[in-house]
Amino acid sequence: MSLPTYNFVSRFRISIHPNQSQYTEKQWSLLTNYSRHSDSGHQHPRVKTGSALAKAGLKKIVLKKVMSSLQRTPTLPPGTKPLDNQVAGHQNTEGKIGCLLHEDGTILKPVQCPPKGQREVEFYQELFSEQKSDDKVLLQLRDLVPKFHGLVHSPKESDARFMKLENLLLDMKHPCVLDIKMGRKTYDPQASQEKMALEIAKFPPAQNIGYQISGMQTYSPSTGKSQKFDKYFCKNLNEETIVFKGFGKFFSLDGVLQKEVIKAVIVRLKEILEWFNKQRTFHFFASSILIVFDGDVNSPLSSKSPTSSAGLKGSVADNCCNGDTDSIIENDFSDVISSDFVDSVTDGQSESVHPKVQVRMIDFAHVYHMPEEDENYVFGLKHLIDDLHRLLNS
Numbered sequence: 001m002s003l004p005t006y007n008f009v010s011r012f013r014i015s016i017h018p019n020q021s022q023y024t025e026k027q028w029s030l031l032t033n034y035s036r037h038s039d040s041g042h043q044h045p046r047v048k049t050g051s052a053l054a055k056a057g058l059k060k061i062v063l064k065k066v067m068s069s070l071q072r073t074p075t076l077p078p079g080t081k082p083l084d085n086q087v088a089g090h091q092n093t094e095g096k097i098g099c100l101l102h103e104d105g106t107i108l109k110p111v112q113c114p115p116k117g118q119r120e121v122e123f124y125q126e127l128f129s130e131q132k133s134d135d136k137v138l139l140q141l142r143d144l145v146p147k148f149h150g151l152v153h154s155p156k157e158s159d160a161r162f163m164k165l166e167n168l169l170l171d172m173k174h175p176c177v178l179d180i181k182m183g184r185k186t187y188d189p190q191a192s193q194e195k196m197a198l199e200i201a202k203f204p205p206a207q208n209i210g211y212q213i214s215g216m217q218t219y220s221p222s223t224g225k226s227q228k229f230d231k232y233f234c235k236n237l238n239e240e241t242i243v244f245k246g247f248g249k250f251f252s253l254d255g256v257l258q259k260e261v262i263k264a265v266i267v268r269l270k271e272i273l274e275w276f277n278k279q280r281t282f283h284f285f286a287s288s289i290l291i292v293f294d295g296d297v298n299s300p301l302s303s304k305s306p307t308s309s310a311g312l313k314g315s316v317a318d319n320c321c322n323g324d325t326d327s328i329i330e331n332d333f334s335d336v337i338s339s340d341f342v343d344s345v346t347d348g349q350s351e352s353v354h355p356k357v358q359v360r361m362i363d364f365a366h367v368y369h370m371p372e373e374d375e376n377y378v379f380g381l382k383h384l385i386d387d388l389h390r391l392l393n394s
């Protein structure tokens with residue numbers, strides 16, 4: 001007999017070793033009921049059942065384990081599970097909820113506590129307002145961020161709200177994910193001296209290059225395994241190693257640099273830069289650019305499918321996770337990357353072709369209205385583009 005586990009949310013499984021023989025029948029039944037209760041998500045019988053367990057004479061240590069497991073068990077909105085491919089930010093650990101994957105293929109991002117959460121919600125609401133906007137620059141920004149599908153309230157925990165966002169990993173079988181935090185300043189105008197010092201100390205080279213890697217996930221086709229690199233790996237990089245060890249690792253599949261992917265990413269970054277050159281509305285602090293490509297070397301491409309303004313989006317699969325698609329369509333990048341640009345970045349050789357590339361701005365918890373150029377972001381973006389060119393030409 002094993003303890004009941006969560007059907008959907010396996011990461012939040014209660015981790016008591018199910019060795020029944022060490023408990024009396026009553027203790028065992030209390031323990032299993034305890035986890036079954038929380039499994040159903042209908043109630044949190046923390047106190048009531050906790051004291052029942054104590055009364056039944058269970059050792060303190062077991063009790064502690066059960067209690068802390070339950071405290072680590074947030075109730076997720078129905079039809080969601082933690083986003084396995086999340087590489088940075090507030091993650092699904094230690095009783096906290098991070099980004100969730102909804103069964104309809106969207107991402108639910110928890111609204112953070114005020115003022116950060118409110119700022120991000122208002123940013124998305126302003127951008128995706130249904131009222132007709134004549135503001136072309138604002139409309140162009142819609143293509144540079146994940147689509148916003150409104151707010152979702154958790155039926156169980158009334159104070160938990162989520163932003164329903166387009167999933168940038170949709171249709172990718174083995175997503176390689178890179179989160180780059182932009183700007184020399186990653187603290188906003190309201191930050192305290194302590195917060196400023198803390199942010200600067202996180203990655204001092206950002207003062208020179210204007211960006212930093214917050215986390216990434218790579219994929220190896222030969223082993224079939226993905227690997228995550230957390231903030232501690234990223235912290236140990238510097239101005240040079242961030243390019244060749246950081247990006248070099250990210251853009252490689254089994255050691256082969258995916259030059260087509262890098263070119264596609266640069267095209268998209270240039271579009272973002274163009275937008276920043278025009279806009280005088282927003283300043284983005286501690287915001288990221290999320291770069292994603294499919295590490296599945298056999299992945300088919302539909303370059304003729306509906307495209308984003310960068311034209312790089314593959315066909316949108318009905319199912320986001322299984323990646324099962326049988327059709328093989330000839331991959332052709334020629335109509336999605338300007339030929340001038342290709343000439344300027346290639347030596348005419350294409351080592352590999354990886355069609356599914358997404359590059360979007362994310363994380364708007366520190367966005368401010370400011371009527372001047374966001375030179376903090378632009379500085380980092382130009383540097384990032386230059387550094388990717390260096391990698392491409394290495």
Ligand SMILES: Nc1ncnc2c1ncn2[C@@H]1O[C@H](COP(=O)(O)OP(=O)(O)O)[C@@H](O)[C@H]1O
Nearest residue numbers: 086087088089090099146165166167168179363
């Ligand atoms: N729309 C999205 N599609 C896919 N992954 C996403 C999306 N939004 C966020 N993520 C994942 O979640 C991580 C954290 O997102 P972010 O918006 O930066 O949250 P936080 O405010 O916690 O930093 C990203 O690094 C990325 O891995």
Ligand SMILES: [Mg+2]
Nearest residue numbers: 088089288363
């Ligand atoms: Mg973030």
